[in-house]
Amino acid sequence: MTAAARNSWIVRTGMLGFHLAILGAIWTGVSRVALIVGGMLYVIRAFGVTAGYHRLLAHGAYKTHRAVQFGLTLLGSLSTQGAPLWWVSHHRNHHRYTETPRDIHSPTRNGFWYSHIGWMMDKACFEGTASNVKDLLRYPEIKALQRYYPVVLLLQAIAIYALGAWLGSAYPELGTSGPQMLVWGLFISTVALWHATFMVNSVCHLWGNQQYNTGDHSTNNWIVATLTLGEGWHNNHHRFSASARHGLRWWQLDCTYLTLRLMQKLRLVRALKLPSDTQMATGLVNNPA
Numbered sequence: 258m259t260a261a262a263r264n265s266w267i268v269r270t271g272m273l274g275f276h277l278a279i280l281g282a283i284w285t286g287v288s289r290v291a292l293i294v295g296g297m298l299y300v301i302r303a304f305g306v307t308a309g310y311h312r313l314l315a316h317g318a319y320k321t322h323r324a325v326q327f328g329l330t331l332l333g334s335l336s337t338q339g340a341p342l343w344w345v346s347h348h349r350n351h352h353r354y355t356e357t358p359r360d361i362h363s364p365t366r367n368g369f370w371y372s373h374i375g376w377m378m379d380k381a382c383f384e385g386t387a388s389n390v391k392d393l394l395r396y397p398e399i400k401a402l403q404r405y406y407p408v409v410l411l412l413q414a415i416a417i418y419a420l421g422a423w424l425g426s427a428y429p430e431l432g433t434s435g436p437q438m439l440v441w442g443l444f445i446s447t448v449a450l451w452h453a454t455f456m457v458n459s460v461c462h463l464w465g466n467q468q469y470n471t472g473d474h475s476t477n478n479w480i481v482a483t484l485t486l487g488e489g490w491h492n493n494h495h496r497f498s499a500s501a502r503h504g505l506r507w508w509q510l511d512c513t514y515l516t517l518r519l520m521q522k523l524r525l526v527r528a529l530k531l532p533s534d535t536q537m538a539t540g541l542v543n544n545p546a
């Protein structure tokens with residue numbers, strides 16, 4: 258079995274397993290604390306994907322310290338959406354080859370389900386070398402996250418289970434347990450975040466509206482933007498891929514950008530890239546000047 262075939266088998270089994278494990282809630286039940294932990298892990302890891310994997314590593318939309326970069330990349334890794342260099346490489350290719358045969362997750366070419374989830378189960382996405390992420394290879398800590406990605410995921414599962422087991426024995430009135438915390442904190446939280454993120458690839462190239470003429474089918478979709486902390490302003494993003502802000506209008510809620518602004522005030526990040534007013538007024542669908 259080739260490495261690509263083995264990886265695709267692992268992803269198929271893992272994704273099916275995570276979806277089936279949701280049914281474990283029938284036996285474990287639910288508690289307020291398990292819901293809170295699951296919700297927090299959804300939001301924190303979503304931020305890791307959008308601020309870390311996407312806006313920082315893939316697009317260099319702002320600058321930060323190595324430690325913050327590592328922390329955000331670690332959070333992105335914990336989202337279980339692939340190791341960082343694999344994720345960034347495919348995403349950069351998506352921008353470079355949008356909706357051409359080399360775009361590996363185009364719903365207009367391959368259909369909704371393939372662009373949503375099928376492409377990750379195809380061994381094609383593990384073939385070839387990631388030659389477009391050489392700029393990130395100078396960070397040994399990111400290479401380590403790439404290499405030890407399965408270990409990171411295993412440690413996350415153990416930590417979530419241990420948290421539930423400890424809370425269950427130390428504070429029995431909370432009504433939680435190791436298995437219950439694993440179901441809500443890991444399986445349900447991760448699967449929910451998967452589908453929210455995957456909708457950027459599927460829904461945001463099919464349904465929504467176009468603010469800018471980008472020459473592709475990318476759309477702005479407020480539902481996806483809400484679920485993904487701002488990533489659903491995907492047409493804006495295809496127009497200004499290096500921008501740290503995706504929700505460019507005051508009414509386009511972009512929680513990632515708002516958090517980055519807060520982090521800028523705390524001097525954790527700097528040099529947020531933004532399009533100028535002139536750039537934002539150019540290429541509009543209603544005013545294609």
Ligand SMILES: [Zn+2]
Pocket residue numbers: 351457458462475491495
């Ligand atoms: Zn896109």
Ligand SMILES: [Zn+2]
Pocket residue numbers: 311315316348352494498
């Ligand atoms: Zn992007």
